[in-house]
Amino acid sequence: MTDRSPAPAIADAPARTSPDPGDRPVTELARLLGSRALTSTDLVTACLERVTAVDPVVRAVLAVDDTARAQARAADHRHAAGHPLSPLDGIPVLVKDNIDTRGLAGTAGSRLLAGAPPDRDAKVVARLRAAGAVILGKTNLTEWGNFRSTRSIEGWSAVGGQTRNPYDPEYSPWGSSAGSAAAVAAGMAPLALGTETDGSLVCPAGVCGVAAIKPAFGTLPSAGVVPISVVQDTVGPLASRLGDAALCLAVLTGRPLPTAPAPPETVRMGLWHVPGMSPVAQDVAERAAERLRDAGAVVVPVALTLPRDMLVDGLDALCAEFRPSLERYLSSRRGAPATLEEIVAANRQDPVELGLFGQELFERCAALTDEDRALAPDRRRRSRQRARELLAAVLADHGVDVLMAATGGPAWRIDDGPDPFTRTSSTLPALAGHPNVAVPAGYTGELPLGISLFGPPLLETLLPYALLAERCCGERRTPVVLRNASLPRNPR
Template sequence: MGLMRRMDAIALIAALAAGSLMLGNSGAIGRESASTVGADLGTVTIPELQDWMSSGSLTSSALTAAYLGRIRAVDPKLNAVLRTDPTAMVQAAASDVRHRRGATLGPLDGIPVLLKDNVNTRDLPTTAGSLALAGRPPRSDAAVVSRLRDAGAVILGKTNLSEWANFRADTPTSGWSAVGGQTRNPYVLDRNPCGSSSGSAAALAASLAQVAIGTETDGSIVCPAGMNGVVGHKPSLGLVSQEGVVPISAEQDTAGPMARNVIDTALTLAVLQGADGAAAFSPPMNLRGKRIGLWRLPVLGPEVDAVMTRAEERLRAAGAEVLEVTPSYQDRLGELEFPALLSEFHRDIDAYLATREGPRDLAELIEFNRRTSAEQTCFAGQELFEQALAAPPTTDPQYQAMRAELADLSRRSIDETLAAHHLDAIASPANPPAWTTDCERGDDDVIPSSTPAAVAGFPSVSVPAGSVGELPVGLLLMAGYRQDAELLSLAAVAERELNAWRAPRYLPTAGPGPTP
């Protein structure tokens, strides 16, 4: 695979890198591009790429050109990438200069990154999938984009998403936006990619970038990651700045890294939070002595449960103690979360819209959608907008009591489960098999596993666990507040032991799919 030279920022993860290479050939993009990069884009990791760029056997320009070529060749099947950055090759050339001078800015220097299109970029449109924001770009970059630029990453472009991060209609279709149309699942093209970081996950599954940025309020990183067979990390609340990201709720929103492997995910998180990635990420060699609670969630069906059983067997074989658990308070969390989000969305979207050209507040946004036929081509509803407009303000005592109870119960649901069984993490299925995309019907949204960590503001990460037929299923891991590094270290070993990643085949259909 090429020359492996030492870099201080990579030394702690070199052993893991050796176990995550050459798992498939999804990165084959034609003989010319493959020979230019000298690697399988589907399985190559950032540490390998940096070794090759340090040795002069690879340039960021060649890598960036390969990804741009793959977007042109493959994305018409998927509709995952809204637009590429016309300056991407200029950014890559600047990284090549730094590499030649030995003055690189860190492990992401020269690495192509895609951004979900609700993350502000000063030089590219940021729309949240809505035509209401399709005019002039924001005045400044989001904080996470500034960190990526400062780290030398190549901003490759913007990905499609579920419009307004899936917070518009009662029965939305994940992966659809008026700006970008419908994103498709690369494994089976008539199946859904899950929302709302659908474009980021589908693009990674198809090897259209090395890493991508997603955002989550509840499930919007970890479900697309699971359903598209990639890795997605929802950081602890506050670990990554939300400045310049289109909001739903400041109490739950966070941007987070997505990649095809845990190594790249961890290195990207380190940049987003402004930390030394190597120092923060040191996976154990096995799971001996680790205790994992398995929350089976039979509501997702026997086929998903069978994937969890196989995952349990492999984790046990790697030395982990696995016992079944059921976190408490889940019904009450389900009752309280949505009403609280309505009040928070009204507050936070009004504040964001005031910074952009277009509708100045939620009321004007609702009117824009009513008079814009293109906003109704997949589903017409905006019931969540209308309910949020009528929701009590966040100064209301009833709302405040609701959010306080949510915070208390969600944190206890994880902390008490961890403490009662002396666990290092809680595991569960991240997603059901992808359902057939249907604008009229909408989504199958029975995915309860993301809620405890999302509401509590605790970290979670999805890694590939297996498949139901052609359709990937992720293993979701959760841990306590600010235990992100420890959780990613455990996830890295789980990823290696499960060894479940496989390349998508872009099948047009796979027969009848799960329905709500």
Template sequence: MPEFSVDRATIPALQRRMTRGRLTAVELTGIYLERIRTLDERLHSVLAVNRYARAQAAGSDRRRRDGRLRGPLDGIPVLLKDNIDTASMPTTAGSRAMLAAGPPPDATLVRRLRAAGAVLLGKANLSEWANFRSRASTSGWSALGGQTRNPHVLDRNPCGSSSGSAVAVAASLCQVAIGSETDGSIVCPSGITGIVGHKPTLGLVSRAGMIPVSAEQDTAGPMARTVLDAAITLSVLQGRDPADPATLAYPADQPTDYAALLRPDALRGARIGLWRLPALGPAVAKLVTATVKLLRECGATVVEVELPYQDRIGELEFPALETEFHRDLDAYLGTRPGGPGNLGGLIEYNRGDPLEQTCFADQEVFERSLAAPAPDDPGYLADRAELSDLARRSIDETLTGKRLDAIVAPTNPPAWLTNCATGDPDVCLSSTPAAVSGYPAVTVPAGFAGPLPIGITFMAGGFADARILAYAAEFERVSAARRPPRLRPTR
């Protein structure tokens, strides 16, 4: 394709090319499949390619010829994190224990992608069991997919459990990807690989058919190279689903076309709270200062803030997640005959499979979850109520007290060296308040520390997704911070 770069192309630009006869969905799918074939042996971001992808693309081309296109995602290749159920591809969470499990029906969000005409390109690698197996885990590693590598510097870590989704988007192995987050697993890998990642408000996107960590915090969301592409994808994913009670809170007046609400003056007149997080280091601090300058140039008022209650939230979160993981994973595994029937069976499988121990052998998070208080335990219920309340208040009180429209914070530190022997370092992330409260967050590239990307996160109150996407799109426009990765072997 002369003068054609998938790295720079947005979904609307691709649709224009296809409408003008300069590109077909089959050709676009072929470009991405070839990039996976030639590049992913160095990245380990894709677990499986969908053998029906080209046929789905051919169906899109037929619809285009017949004037029956289903919308802006028709013919667009999308990669799915491998904790999202698909009938036509294995769903394993990266675990060898799930290879024998029976195929599940499509998740609700997969059905919506199919109905929109998207090409399901394949399944992305992830931190096995969404990084909820060992406290000394290494992000991006799974027994099935190996170690996902940061495409900017290959010996650096991709962060978070949606690591394969982020790396594939950053390296242009797909147009968009779907990730999931319990706390940081969309925004951290997106920030650390230099792409856009949106964690929607809990209840905006159905989780039915997604391998869980916690029904109180899990959500799926889009990951893309531009805010525009993320907004287009969110418009397809969102909506009520009787199979997911959380979506019953979806407001009647919630927008359904998020891309239409992006505008170039979105930040003019906005009041933005700045949560600096100096613990992320001097390189991040320098970029935060540059971000403040850009926000003010866009007409925003920037107010320094500190989000309250963070220490107590940190004390309460992980014990609550252990109870919820046991409860929710047992319910999910019961729907997948042939695999381990519950968390106890999964623990026993891992003890007997040496390939499940090639990066780290421990599974103490599994074991602690198995022994965690029951979901009807009064202590657990009180702690979860306090945890969710404090997380919501940390954002709501800051927004109200300072008369703010949104809060910004650095998304991530520079990527660290991947090391199976030590696991990930403890890093101070800004994801927790939005993750625990169920409020939306979107990260957008802000710049680099040497060759390593740093993101900036916009967050606000529940169902304010359209507002923070518009702010992120305007920041993206003026900062122009994203650069394609160069696959350097080391820094």
């Protein structure tokens, strides 16, 4: 994309504040932009300079939008005239590259979509633009949202290579919203959008030390998003602070969200130790629970087992939903393959695409019959209803308002083999279609770990508890990539 917009005239600007894209809350950046102590042009320039400085190591940004500075100048003009469009006007945002942006990337990490970019914005991107946000660029992801293979490598795509964890580039950023989480952690932008089907927002947030909101299903539109399942996929924001992610979501939905933590003396939380999860992650969740108790909250252990039939129904439904969801999307893309079978065949001819892992999930989904797909609605309905009933029952049986659990992790060392199997707490709220919020909770060595909060069906109910958990548990450290500018470049 080419920046051809003329610079608007802005007169009588006061002395400017030096921007650091990762140092200030978005609410403060918005106030500084409104007072013209900071310009969007300076903020965007600082973000682009950060991308230049650290992305050769982190490899989170797949494409930079050449119009970013023009967008910033337009925002500065609006602020100078006293007519900002929203609290996000002039704020840089990075967008996961399975979310369409007109004329820019739109690959889902696959070389098969790397030709002609999308002709129009996804609906959620159109809302960002209407709010005045600056689309800074696109972030790398686990290819096809990590639905190509059961032995995939998180944060890797054939287009973007391997995204790395800003806290230690030898370690994984998880995924599939790997680039969005890593970029925010490394201060390349104050906000990013990602997507989740099961864990793809909260898991990378947890191991990259940032906050993420997976809203309830349907909160944000999914039109223009490369799908896995149009009845489970969810778009959500990531930010260094939960309040910033909540502000972004409030602007995109047009409805206010709570900004104050719940009074700790009114809070009852259930601590779920997920069976089979890493003891290191469980220990971080236990320490978070102790901090909440010290603040006055009641935190009690809860027992919870996910029924196998619920999980089988959910996976069978997902596989049956994938092909029609994807092919409906592909029909909107110029030069893209038209069918899943075409994608499978083209991948078999491409040694880069299949050089590190296969496509057995694609092959499984392509082999399903019309009869298999006809069963998907009932399987989806059963799985969702069972998950919702389970959440409601555990909250009621233990007399708690919300559940808390380690998100998953810790991050693992990157190599050329498949990633280790890692238990998470994300599947139950994902199947239920309920919101799930991840916040930083601690560290193992230099590597962050997060906790997730979920249970209630409404984010408005959940968010004050998550804000309290962040306030009590959200220790912050500077990522190593920002402390050491001479890290070796280790491409893959």
